Amino acid sequence: MMPTEVAVVRPQRWDVPFGDAMRDEDVDQLLKIEPFRSIDADRFPTAIPLRGILKNDARINSYEHGDIIVREGDYGNSAFLILQGKVSVVLDGLDPAALGRQPPAKKGVLQSLMSLLKNPRLPEVRSQFQPNNENITADRHPVADLAQTRVFLQDVPRMLEGAQSVTLQAGEIFGELAALTRTPRSATVLADGEALLLELRWQGLRDLMRRTDALRLHVERLYRENSLRVHLRETPLLSELPASELEAVAEATQFETHGNFEWHATFEVPREAPPQDAIVSEPLIVEEGSLCDGIVLVRSGFARLSHRYGHGHRTVAYLGKGQVFGLTEAIESYQTHETAKVSNSLRALGYVDVLRIPQYVLEQHVFPAVADSVLTEVAKKHAVRCSHHDCELPSGAAGQEQAHVESDLLEFLVERRFINGPQAMLIDLDRCTRCDDCVRACAATHNNNPRFIRHGHSHGSYMIAHACMHCVDPVCMIGCPTGAIGRDQETGVVRINDLTCIGCSTCANSCPYDNIRMAEIRDRRGAVVLDQNTQQPIHKATKCDLCVDQTGGPACQRACPHDALVRIDLGNLGELSQWVNR
């Protein structure tokens, strides 16, 4: 008779160390050097001791001259401490091909057909459910930094010729920005000669920072300093600024953080209040009607642009990373020599990091370097004009034609924080015939397990289905004790490594959109897998992986016969406007 259950040891944090297991001697050596020497080991709980973090959440990597340590644009889940040698941080973008970027492995036609034939009939069948190191390294689609791919740059001096770079020495930390903010790496880092680095995955870094004030302050200072110039260079009007002028701007730039970094824990609360109260309760960055004192650049997170309307505030647009607020007013003040009033309010949506460049700095170092006609054009492009009925939005992020999205749809997307989703599943209910071809296609490409639910919050004829949106700020990654959930290095897709997932549900509970499901797993014979100690079923977190291994992209979108379903960046008003106004 076929067994219905099978008992195994429940997977635990640190079952799979970060890379090759550290030796006790290595940990002893680390505890003798800064910053670990100054850390009080007694402040760590018994379950997560300092030694345990260094042994399991860290690894020591040695690099040859020219080895790429991190690449600009990669999503990294770890920070690096230089133990020996030095590294070069290349601030300019290098050629992606030279950086060894390879497209993710896709299934061929035969492979796809074979997988279809092999799909088990029962749900959530696993051929393997015990993690081991061999399987992690053999994973064809490595998640985040679990794969130690090493790319070597052939001719470093030639590659770096003319590029701006900074050298970091032993004892310095880098990579913490991407690790802690769940953002892509902002620069490429190369080994400059032989170098020995301690790589610390972000779960360990977070635990260390939580209990070590000095380390926390140190990392926060680096976090504030390291990416400023890179960000400024990506800003309109500043990209062509001479280096000396840019330096002056950087010196005067103020850093501000608004809102709560763990916004996902509280974002449901304001929605229960009347909408006008919810907006007012959001942290105010700039108030409508105040005198313009410079521009605000969004560094990470989202901010709401709103305009007073009747007794409330109407959402005009939302700004994401790299977008600018107040440029029109700043240019107007410069051109008319009269301080203009800000025409909209800017509020933090959850959590937002902004840079503020004062007006006097713009007038001394930036505006004089730009032709008047260009300034007028830029001011026009960034202007938001509101009439009694509606508002004309600024151009889309990618510079598309003027976006036009109904105000109520904007409010819906902002209130529910769907703007966080660059791959949200948007369904046009006026075209959807409820045929479920999308669900069947998803199941067919995932061992007969659909990875989304064709249901969700809707507004008018638009529905945002419960499918992972691969968020700009993937809060699901906060708290994963094993690093099983992470971003694919090449695609930015948030994926779960099934073998290292211990089924703790942290990610599922953290996801504000309810897009991660915990599934009871079975072995090939169909037996439910149990924890041999508690006899409770073992769960694994499951969600949409955007069919990253399928040729042609997400099966759900390709399977929709009526163009009713799209995976879309809801943070990009231009893209959204085009789709809803087809």
Added chain:
Amino acid sequence: MQTFVSRRLRNAALTIAALCLLMAWLRWREAGLHATSFDTGYILFAALLFLGLYNVRKKLPVLPWTTSAGWLQTHIYVGLSTAVVFGLHVSWRVPDGFLETALTALFAATFVSGLIGLYWTRTLPRKLAKVSEEVIYERIPTLRSQLRDRAQHSILDTVHAAGATTLGAFYSDRLHSFFERPRGLRYYLFPNNRLRKQLLAELTEINRYLSEPERKTCEQLFALVRRRDDLDYHAALQWRLKAWLFLHIGLTYPLLAVASLHGVLAHLFDGGSL
């Protein structure tokens, strides 16, 4: 991004152009004293095979053969074209033989079911979207049971608490069967809100005879009747959207089989070799 209007215009223009080219080519063939019935027959059969292939594409979503929406667009315009090719093939006359009549009937049924399906897939989703709640078809029976249980519990609680039986009797007479059973085939074919209106009117009417606790329950029943009717409406329209496809695909297989037989017989009785 291309708008639906421009896509429709482009596809219609391409289809008309292709049909004009086909007719010109057939004219040219006829001018050369060639019999064009085999030409049109093979073109029609190839078109039917292509149309049937769309279902295979749906069954194999893992294969990277463009989008289903692209296939459907091609399916629609090739499908529409088959009517003209069929007319050319039969020389715009009504067939009289048994097999040809059966084949024509099958083709007509498949074609018309396709047209009706096209109309429904473009109109019914809007009607569904207007209903207050979006529901998944497979969950409807469960939701129905939940509504029935809520209605029964509220009635029983009121009867136990207040001791009044007026609303209980009304529920037993008029609402019990409404909540208990799914709607009949007639409703599925022609969904309407007559029963909803009637029941709501009756609830309004009986309201004057109810005690205070019963009135509160009556208000709950108003909401439950509306929700139940919305569910039934969803069930009827979603069922129709699934049923027509089942019929359309179901007709395809005998059509292809009879068309194949017709082709074999045509060759056999053509006097030439097969």
